[in-house]
Amino acid sequence: MSDFAYAYARPSALETRPEGNSLLLSAFAEEQAATDTGSACFFWGRLRDSWLAARGLSTLAKVVASRFVPQSAALRDPIVTAGAGQLRFEAFSSCNGVYARLDLNSEALDGEFLSSGTTNVDFNEPMVNALARIARTEPVILSVGDKEVTLERAAGKVVERKVALPERWIKGLTSVQAYLALMEEKLRLTRVQALQLVQGLPAGTAKTDFFLVLRGPRPSFSPVGSPGAVRVGGVHRLRLLEGLLPLCEALRVFTTPDGQSSAFVLELGGGQRFLLALSADVWRGFSGKATNSIP
Incomplete structure (x- = not known):
């Protein structure tokens, strides 16, 4: 008998909701596995202080949308990295002169890192608005995958899909590390x-x-x-x-x-x-x- 590897999109979990506890069991289908396109989930879980994390993410979105040089184009494309028990959100201002980074380590997260990886998404108005409306004690579920980032709250779910990384950010990402290394x-x-x-x-x-x-x-x-x-x-x-x-x-x-x-x-x-x-x-x-x- 040959070995068979089972893969799940996210771990099973017990969620506490206003209407009561809800047990979410992750399912596996052989037909789905056979046609899987290779998408992966890096992290799925709860933000321990969702209100504070939302303030940080809102500031990150504000940085990306900022332009301090008139001819630069407005963007909202943070890079999200999961690994080593940490989520990292980073971005540049649209003019590339400001670099911002929000780190959430294991103390800030109640979930599971299923694998390590990086994706680049676009924080559109629905995501920015959802972050602004998160209350101080509101439960929020965040999932990060190679194709999308999803924010789930009682009011609904917001999904941001993967977008192309701005070319000038590639050089900027290596460059900013050079400065930080010397600081x-x-x-x-x-x-x-x-x-x-x-x-x-x-x-x-x-x-x-x-x-x-x-x-x-x-x-x-x-x-x-x-x-x-x-x-x-x-x-x-x-x-x-x-x-x-x-x-x-x-x-x-x-x-x-x-x-x-x-x-x-x-x-x-x-x-x-x-x-x-x-x-x-x-x-x-x-x-x-x-x-x-x-x-």
Whole structure:
């Protein structure tokens, strides 16, 4: 008798719903297996703090849709990677000068990693709207596969299909890792200091470089550099973090030795972390290649 491998689209699970518990048993069909196109499910499970994760994903979508160079095209295509007990969502701004990343580790997830892999999807209006409407204690199921990402909640299900990866992002993905690999931590701010950081942002669109410094316990921006200051080109881009900074437990600030890039890492708690990296020049974007040393 020959061995036969059984494959399931997702694990069986017991879900708690308003109308009562529901046992979902995953089914297997030989006809389906014989005609399977090779699609795979990487992760399926519950978000432990769905409201906080939704805030991070909404910020990621906001970054992708942002354009700081007029001729750049608007996009909403985050890259999703599952593996090593973690989900990673990452994307660039449409002008490629801002890189954002949301990490959800095992503490943030209650589910199963069925395999490892990466897909690229388009966060359309239905997904953005669904994320905005998630309540603080609402149960949410997330599934990530090589062909789609699905968000399930009581109000309904949203499915985002795989799309082509923007060509300029391929170079940017390797490039941004080069900068992150060289970065050194310069500042560690509390939640209160993080809020003060946003309050101290110069009005309008910054035309020159600004430098982040600590004046006593308060962070502030200065147009003049000084020892220990972090160069932040296009400082107005930090307004992308306005919705997340009040939720962070701490904010860590990194920079490369040559000041060509800076990164702001928000420790959100519950196994969630958000990173925003900025190119020094708004018009330049990221280019190059290397590996990532920021954990």
